[in-house]
Every structure is written in C-alpha cells, then in structure tokens.
Amino acid sequence: MHCLKVIRNFSLWSSVPLGSLDPMSGIVAQFNADNCPQKVNLGVNTYRDNNGNPVVLESVIKAMQIIREKNLDNEYPPIEGLQSFIDAAIKLGYGDKYYEKNSKNIAGCQVLSGTGAIRLGFELLNKFVPPETKVLVPIPTQTLHPTIAKMAGLQSQEYRYFDPTTRQVDFQGLFQDLYTAPNGSIVLFHACSHNPTGCDLELHQWEQLLDLTKKKDLLPFFDMTYQGFTSGDMDKDAYAIRLFTEAGMPIILGQSFDQNMGLSGQRIGCLSLVCSNEKEREIVNSQLNLIARSLWSCPPVHGARIAETVLNNPKIYQLWLKEVRLMAQRIQNMRYSFTKALKELGSPHDWSYLSKQFGLYSLTGIGQLQINELMEKYHIYLLENGGISIAGLNDNNIKYVAMAFHEVTKNTQI
Amino acid sequence: MQKLQLLQNQFNPTSDDIFFHIVQAPPDPIFGIANAYKADTSSTKIDLGVGAYRTDEEKPYVFEIIKKLEKEIVNDPTLNKEYLPIEGLADFNKGCQKLMFGQNSPLIASGQIVTAQCLGGTGALRVGFEFVKRHIPGDVYVSKPTWSNHNQVIERAGLNQFEYPYFEPKTKGFNCAGTIECLSQARMGSIVLLHVCAHNPTGVDPTEAEWLQIADVCKKRRLVPFFDCAYQGFASGCIEKDVFAVRKFAELGFQMIVAQSFSKNMGLYNERVGAVHIVTSNKDISARVLSNLKIVIRTICSNPPAIGARIAAKILTDEKNFNAWVEELKTVTGRIIKMRTLLKQELDNLKVPGNWDHITRQTGFFTFTGLTPEQCDLLTKQYHVYLLRSGRMSMAGITSKNVRYLAESIKAVVQNK
Numbered sequence: 001m002h003c004l005k006v007i008r009n010f011s012l013w014s015s016v017p018l019g020s021l022d023p024m025s026g027i028v029a030q031f032n033a034d035n036c037p038q039k040v041n042l043g044v045n046t047y048r049d050n051n052g053n054p055v056v057l058e059s060v061i062k063a064m065q066i067i068r069e070k071n072l073d074n075e076y077p078p079i080e081g082l083q084s085f086i087d088a089a090i091k092l093g094y095g096d097k098y099y100e101k102n103s104k105n106i107a108g109c110q111v112l113s114g115t116g117a118i119r120l121g122f123e124l125l126n127k128f129v130p131p132e133t134k135v136l137v138p139i140p141t142q143t144l145h146p147t148i149a150k151m152a153g154l155q156s157q158e159y160r161y162f163d164p165t166t167r168q169v170d171f172q173g174l175f176q177d178l179y180t181a182p183n184g185s186i187v188l189f190h191a192c193s194h195n196p197t198g199c200d201l202e203l204h205q206w207e208q209l210l211d212l213t214k215k216k217d218l219l220p221f222f223d224m225t226y227q228g229f230t231s232g233d234m235d236k237d238a239y240a241i242r243l244f245t246e247a248g249m250p251i252i253l254g255q256s257f258d259q260n261m262g263l264s265g266q267r268i269g270c271l272s273l274v275c276s277n278e279k280e281r282e283i284v285n286s287q288l289n290l291i292a293r294s295l296w297s298c299p300p301v302h303g304a305r306i307a308e309t310v311l312n313n314p315k316i317y318q319l320w321l322k323e324v325r326l327m328a329q330r331i332q333n334m335r336y337s338f339t340k341a342l343k344e345l346g347s348p349h350d351w352s353y354l355s356k357q358f359g360l361y362s363l364t365g366i367g368q369l370q371i372n373e374l375m376e377k378y379h380i381y382l383l384e385n386g387g388i389s390i391a392g393l394n395d396n397n398i399k400y401v402a403m404a405f406h407e408v409t410k411n412t413q414i
Numbered sequence: 415m416q417k418l419q420l421l422q423n424q425f426n427p428t429s430d431d432i433f434f435h436i437v438q439a440p441p442d443p444i445f446g447i448a449n450a451y452k453a454d455t456s457s458t459k460i461d462l463g464v465g466a467y468r469t470d471e472e473k474p475y476v477f478e479i480i481k482k483l484e485k486e487i488v489n490d491p492t493l494n495k496e497y498l499p500i501e502g503l504a505d506f507n508k509g510c511q512k513l514m515f516g517q518n519s520p521l522i523a524s525g526q527i528v529t530a531q532c533l534g535g536t537g538a539l540r541v542g543f544e545f546v547k548r549h550i551p552g553d554v555y556v557s558k559p560t561w562s563n564h565n566q567v568i569e570r571a572g573l574n575q576f577e578y579p580y581f582e583p584k585t586k587g588f589n590c591a592g593t594i595e596c597l598s599q600a601r602m603g604s605i606v607l608l609h610v611c612a613h614n615p616t617g618v619d620p621t622e623a624e625w626l627q628i629a630d631v632c633k634k635r636r637l638v639p640f641f642d643c644a645y646q647g648f649a650s651g652c653i654e655k656d657v658f659a660v661r662k663f664a665e666l667g668f669q670m671i672v673a674q675s676f677s678k679n680m681g682l683y684n685e686r687v688g689a690v691h692i693v694t695s696n697k698d699i700s701a702r703v704l705s706n707l708k709i710v711i712r713t714i715c716s717n718p719p720a721i722g723a724r725i726a727a728k729i730l731t732d733e734k735n736f737n738a739w740v741e742e743l744k745t746v747t748g749r750i751i752k753m754r755t756l757l758k759q760e761l762d763n764l765k766v767p768g769n770w771d772h773i774t775r776q777t778g779f780f781t782f783t784g785l786t787p788e789q790c791d792l793l794t795k796q797y798h799v800y801l802l803r804s805g806r807m808s809m810a811g812i813t814s815k816n817v818r819y820l821a822e823s824i825k826a827v828v829q830n831k
Contacts, residue, residue, distance in 0.1 A: 046496050054496050064488060073474040075466060076683045079445050112533070112715035119714055123570075128436050144713065151544075151713040264497045265720035286439040293442055293563060294570040297536035300719040301684035 031381045039379035040401055042392040046264050047229075047327055047360070050394045055327070057262050059320035063309035066316075072305070077298050079289040081110025085304040088311035089270035093224060093255050095235060095242050102245075107284035108272040109292060110299045113264075114225045115144060117254025117271040121221060122152035123291045124273075124284075125186060125252075135186045135221070136178065138162070140363075140385070142195045142223075145188055157181065162197045164365055167353035169199045178212055186219045191253075192237040193226035193359025196387045200230065200358050206240045210247055220244055221252040228260040230358045232328035234321065250274045257307050259360070260324050266303025331360065334393040341402035349414055363387045370408040378404035443562045443802060451800040458819060459798035462811040465614070465779045466683060467746055470813045475746065477681050479738045483728045487721065498717045500708045502531020502689070506723040509730025510689040514643065514657055514674055515664055525697030528704045530690050530711055531718045534683075535644045535675030536563060538690040542640060542671045543571035544710045545692070545703075546605055550638065553604045555597060557581070559782075559804060561614045564607060564642070576600075581616045586772040586784060590624045597631045605638045610672075611656040612645035612778020615806035619649060619777060625659045629666055639663055639670040647679045647743045648750070649777040669693050676726050678779065679743055685722030750779065753812040760821035767828055781807050789827045797823035 027043045049055050080086065086108040091099040094106065111117045122135065135149045138161030149156040159181070160173030178187065189209075192200055201209070213220055222241055230237040244251050253272045258264040271288070275281040292298070310320050335355045342351045354362050366374075366386050374380040380401060382388055393401060441449070447463035461468070469475050487493060501507065507529040511522050521527050532538035546552070554573050556564055557580030568575045579592035597606060608628070611619055620628060632639055641660050649656045660672055669692075676687040692707065694700045711717070729735045754774045761770045773781050785793065785805040793799045799820060801807045812820060 054494070056491075056495055068485075068488070074476055074480070074681055074684050075474045076445075076448075076464065076677075078449070079442060112719070115712070115716040116714070144716070147709070148713045151710075258497075262495065265495050267715060267717070267719045280436070283436050283438045286441070287436060289442065289445075290439040290566075291570070293445075294536070294566040295540055295714060296533040296686060297563065298684070298686070300533070300686045300722065302721045303719065 027381050027383065030375070034379055036379040038397075038400060039381070040392060040397050041381050042388040042401070043381050043383045044389045044392045046391070047259060047262065047331075048391045048394070050330065050396075052392075052394055052396070055262050057320065057323050059310050059316050059323055060261060060263065060306055062316050062319070063306045063313070066309055066313070067305050074301075077301050077304075079293050079298050080108070080285065081299040082301065082304040082308055084312065085268075085308035086110055086270055086272075088308055089255055089257075090272050092234060092311060093227070093238060093241060093253050093270070093272065094245055095238065098242065098245050102274070104278045105275045105281050106272050107275055107281045107288060108270060109285070109288040110304055111254075111269045111271045111292075112267040112296065112299060113258050113269040114223060114254055114256035115148070116267070116296075116299070117256070117269045118145065118148050118223065119152060120271050120288065120292060120295065121252050121254060121273075122149055122154055123295075124287060125219075126153040127287070127291070129186070129219075130184070132182075133184060133186060134182065135188055136181055136218075137188045138174070138190065138194070140196055141188065141190070145223075154186075157185075159187075161194070162199055162363070164363075167199070167363070167365065168356075169201055169205070171201070171205055175208065175212065178209070178216070178218065181216070181218075183216045184219070185216075186221055187213070188221050188223060189240065191222045191224035191227070191240050192230040193361075195225065195359070196361045196363055196383070196385065198357030198359050198362040201240070203239060206243055210244055210249065213244070213249060214247075219252070220249060221254070223254050225256045226259055226359050227255065228321075228324035229328050229331070229360065232325035234324075245274060250276070257303070261307055261310060261320070263303045263306060266306070267300060268303035268307050331390050334390050334398065335362075337398050338390075338393060338402060341399060342406060345402060345406040347406050347410060349409060360389050360391050361387055362390065364405075365414045366405075366409060367412070367414070370412065370414075373408045374404055378408075380404050447800050447802065450794075454798055454800075456798040460800065460811060460816050460820060462799060462801040462807045462809075465678065465808050465810065467678065467681065467750075467779075467810040468813070470749065470815070472811075472813055472816070475681060477739065477742050479729065479735060479742060480681060480725055483725045483735065484721070487724050487728070493724070495720075498531070498720050498723070500711050500717050501529070501704065502718045503720070503723040503727055505731055506531055506727040507689060509727055510674055511691065513646070513653070513730055514660055514672060514691060516654070516661055519661075519664065521664055521693060525700050526694050528692040528694060528700045528707060530704070530707050531723050532673075532688045532690050532711070533686040533715065533718060534677050534688040535642065535673055536567065536688075537686060537714075537718075538673035538675065538688040539564070539567045539642060540571065541707065541710050541714070542673055542690045542692075543568055543573060545707055546638075546640070546671070547571050547573055548710070549706065550603070550605075552638070553601060554640070555600055555604055555606045555637075557593075557607065557609065557613070559615055560607070560609075561642075568607075573605075578606075580613070581618060581782065583784070586618070586775075586782065588618045588620050588624065590620065590627060594627055594631050597628070597637060598635060600635055600637060602636045603638065604635070605640050606632060607640050607642060608659065610641050610643035610646065610659050611649035612780075614644065614778070615780050615802065615804055616782040617772075617776025617778050617780050618782070620659075622658060622662075625662060629663055629668070632663075632668070633666070639668055641670065641672040643672060644675040645678060645778045646674070647740075648747050648779060651744060651747050651751070653740065653743070664693060669695060676722070680726055680729065680739070682722045682726065685725075686719060687722035687726050750809050753809050753817065754781070756814065756817045757809070757812060757821060760818055761824065764821055764825050766821065766825040779808055779810050781809055783807050783824075785824070785827070789830075792827045792830060793823055797826065799823050
C-alpha cells in the first residue's frame, strides 16, 4: 500500500467563527483566579448555604442510602426514563387534586433538566404546529430560551416583561404584547422566581393572562425551575399551573430538580403535556419518545432514582419540603438584610425592590463601570447584565457587599 | 423525514383539542423489542434484542470496578456536586482522548483534538451532526445496513443521507469494492459515517488494508470521516487494536469527528457516558470549534450528567483502575466469543441447513444471522426468541443454558417452508 501524503494546508474548520461565550463562564474563571480572601461570587448559579458552600440535602443523602441498599443494575431505562419519577414529578407539578383526576391524560417524559424539557418540548411543537407559529419569550429571559427555539426550528418573538424603572413586571406592556401576538402562539412563562429579574406575576395578573390565553388560543409553556424556592411552598409556587389546568387549559410544563433538590450535576427534569384523553396521551408519549431517541436515546438514571425516592418516600418527602422551605427562607432573609443594610448606610437609591422579588436572581440595574469597579476594587463579581445571585450573599459577607455597593453607587444614577 | 400525515382535523388553534392531529409514532425497533420481551411470560424466552451484556445466568452485569468507584464517588464529601462545565468533566475528556487516540498521540499535545462529554453514543452523534449541519453541511453517507438510530439522528439534525453498500449478503462479509465505488461518486465534502469496530448490526469489519483503501477514497474526494465507536474492546479483545481505524486516519492527517460511547464497554448504559472528538488542524481553530460545540451542547442539555463521567474518569486516569477494567472487559468479551463458538457448534451438530461460519467470523456484540424478517417473526412468536427483524442477534444474550434451545429454534424456522 502506498503511503498517503498528509495535506495540512486545508483546514476543514477554518470558516467556523468564534461562538458567543456563555455569560457565566468568563466571570467564573476570573473569580477562581482571584486570590483576595474577601472575594464574593454573586454570579453563582446554584444555591449556597450561609457559609457560602453548595448544599447536599439530607433528604437526598437519605434517598441515596435507600438506593444503595437496593443494589440496582445499570441497564438502559426506557426511552422516556423512570416512570416512577415521571409520575411523582407530574404529581408535584400539577398538585394532588388535579393529578388524582387527570393523571391518565398527562403525557410525560424524563429529560435533562430544564434545558432538556425546553428542547424536547420545542422539538415536539416544531413538528406539529403550523410553520409560522412563534414562541413568545419574555424580555429579559434566561439567555437560552430563544437559542433553543432556533435550534429546534421555531421562531421566537419577545414580549415585554420587566420595567427597569419600577423594577417590577410591566404588566401593561406584557398584556399588550400578548394581545397583539398572533393567535395560536406558544407563550413561554416562568412559573415562579423569574430568571433573571426575580419579578413574578401576582395572582390577579395570572388570572388576566388565563383569560387572554383562552381568547387567543395561546399555548402556555411553563418553565418551572424553582418550585419551592420562591415562597417555600410547593403549591403556592405552582399557582399559575394550578390556575391554568383547573380552568381546563392544555399546558406544557418543564420541571427541573437542579435547584430544589441540589441535583444540578445529575440533570433531572420532566417534560409534561396535558392532553384531552388517554389515547392522545399515548400518541404524544410516542412522539416524545421518537424525538428523545435521537437526542439522547434515554436519560441518565442516577438522579432520577434519587428524586423519585425523595418524592415517594413519605418521611423523606416531608424532610425535603422542610429543607426547601429553609433554603427559600434564607434567600428571602438575605434580600431583606441587604436592602436594610443599604438603607442604613444612607444609600440615595431605593433598594426595596430587592425584598419584593423572589428566588435566586435580581437585576440591580447598575452600569458596567460600577460592575467593573465592584470587581476590580472590591473583588465582588456580578453577572454580565448587572444581575446578582442572592445565594452568593450570607451573614459573613453581607455588610461588606452592602458597603461596596453603596460606595460604587452613592454618586451615580442607577 | 416523511411529511407528517395530518388527520382530518388539521392543527386548529380554536379547538380545545390542540394535539388531536398528532399521529402515533411507531415504537422504536430496538426498545420496542425489549418491551415485548419484558411482557412475554414464557419460561423459555431469550432476549437477543437490545445490545446489553448478560452474564451466563442471564443477568445484567455491573463491572466490579464500576461498583467500587461509584461507591467512592458517592461517599466523597469533597466532590463538587454541582454543574459540570458545558463541555463536561476535564479529566474524563482527557482520558477519552488518550483511550481513543493513544496515550502519546501528538494530536493531544498539539491541541488539535476538541473533546466534549456527551450523553452516551447517541448524544455524541447528535452533537457531532448538529455541529456538521451548522458548520460543514454536506450529505452523510451511512453504511447499508447500519444501527437503526443513526438514520433518525442524522435526519433530526437536518442532513441528507445516502447509503454505501457495506454488507455483502453472499459472503456475509464487508463489501469493500462496493463501498469504495460508492464513496468515489460522493460529492466532495460529504461526510462518511464509519463504524470503528464490531460493526452494528453486521459484526463485520474492514481489514487494515481495507481501511487504507477507505482512507484513500476519503482523501481523494475530501470526504469527512465521522467515526462511531461504541464497542472499543469488543472486537479483537484488544482495546488499542480495536481503534486502529481512528488512529490510522489521525496519523494520515485527517480532520474528522469521532463519537465514543462507554455504555457497553463500561456497562454504564443508564448514566449516558460518551464523548465527541473533533480533530482540527491547529489549536486556534480548536478554540473556535469548542466554542461552537458548546452552543450545540448548551441548547440540548446545558451541561452533561456528572456521575457516569466521574466513574469513567477514575478508570481512564488511574493505572490500577484501568488495568482492573481491562481485565474485566476481557472476561466479558471472552464470554461473548465463547457463545459464538458454542452456537456454531450446536448449529453444526444439529446439521442446520446453511453456512454458519459467519457466527464465529463476525465480531462484537452482534451477529447478522442472515435470517429473513419472516423467519425472525416466527422465531419470536413461536419460540419466544427476541431479535431484530433484520436478523441481528445480540450474542451477549446467549448463555450455556439457552444455546441449545436457540439452535433448535433456528433449525425449526430455517426448515419451516
């Protein structure tokens, strides 16, 4: 066989441009490289305890013990994942009452956390909705949503959500934009703890949206990443889902257990769709399986076994509810404490909005110069958009952070 | 993809029944058989469907080294339980590169291999093909036959596919001439999906000389090799030898894509452990490729699951663990080879009509028996032997206890006219 010559002047990949960086990754690298002992990471994307450490829940540890004793194998699960997990997740998301009556109509599939739910959901929709159907996404939203829509072949369109002057939901703008959107559009709603603003809709606002959804035949797709983290109560946080489904609206729901079970590394989520009847549910499940087979064949099992044990073991479940409440409370306490500290320092700005918002994230509205100053002078790292992760605050650093914020903003507009 | 048939009610936004027009999808050909097997109550049933290893007691097998390492990892309080980076665990990725390209591959040192952790072999294929679609779109050539899920993944990624005549039914061997001829007509820049070893479903692999011929036509037509490696360790019994094709193509200077799975060779089926490698010409381009690969991954799952990769990394980066794994793998593959020999013996003893040499000649998990779809149906319905209708049989499901019954059943369907 003759020797084949290497031709190295041709590069297959030379036209590949640099992809846009994840807004998080640059900050993490800089924070990690910073040697200052006082450094604070307000860009963390998972919960931290009062010592600044990630948390492994006791309920999860107990669940893992039970699983270990079962000596399970590593065989392929079905394409849809663990049915016992899917059922338990759906019950948690939709509520006991609705689940009792309607579980036979709810199609469901285990997925790779919230992202996997959105991707699988969008791929299913792209296959079946008319080609011009758009996904309406709030401004701002978690950066991935419009990109996933595009990857799945769907067009997206923004609807107003956040008013930067009041730092509250711009409900008038929101309503207007949904009202003027095409009938039959898919609408992405954050069920609770809106990421990145922390601003959630009030009950009466959800009711108005339910009305509008009915009138315009909008298809609601709920992204519920933070059930339990918002108010500390699972049912309260899923209020919008309860409202819509009890009114007979067919919804799509993406659930993640990254945050409320501290299982972020295991990628556990559930995608579900409310169908008209059992036959339809079977059909939709078959389509979900077909699509999932070409994305990942079947989902990873380790985290699903843990989640399913937590949700189905009555004692562990109660312990878990308690632990989630404590996490939500700590976040809420940090919001109050931070607002109070800034007030006591005599800040000319009104930071009270921080106490009125929910969940891990808030947008501070501070500018790039201030963000840089916080980083360079005070070793405090924010998200690129000026957002902060409240989980990065704790009793040890809150006074320092408040002081730094006060210093960089006292002579500026925000 | 065939256009979806809409029922008489098309998508009707004013209807309450928004999913009414969705049609039932067929069950997956492979998972569907697994389900049918589970539902079968016969005491003589044999599962030769899905490619999952079974012991001689027909039980699933968890590698001892895996059990040990999983325990260590789960009990380690210092381990970060949080999100992995988008591209996955660095140690795992490095270990995958060494296993695939060789410990001392110059491509690793020069930064020409871009690696990302993926969701098993399927995940690696999907990420690879989504990347192809976005950056080097071209027609994809797949072997005829190939693993049933290849076609779906390529289609969902939005690429056109064509077949090259891989299997020669007359010889039950690799159709080298036919493959070369077909690929030499392919449009320049097309992608060729190649099974690294233990071809699924045929069990038939090109010889080293034949691989050089494939490399030749790929160079001439500027075809991009996309290797699928799900069975490293299962073909020759030697993990280095099994990836000869990848290492040879790398040596020859190919820029290419490799999908690597640890489902079978580490028995980590359910934790979705795999990697995709993209070989570039220099590390600056590697950086750009990685940034775009991350976008593809980010929009499927954000970042991959941790536990499987941690276990695999402990094997790939620790000599003691690695050797323990290789030993266990030899036992596992040894049993499959033994079953091939036993089945052939039984078929010969029973004087079953036909030439059954291919059973011991083919390698890996599967044998392409040559049974027709009708014979396969009969085998399943009457004898409760589950295999794919293509005639693909997973040898890993055969045991010393069921091999005779299997041979007798094959005889019965072959003789049934």
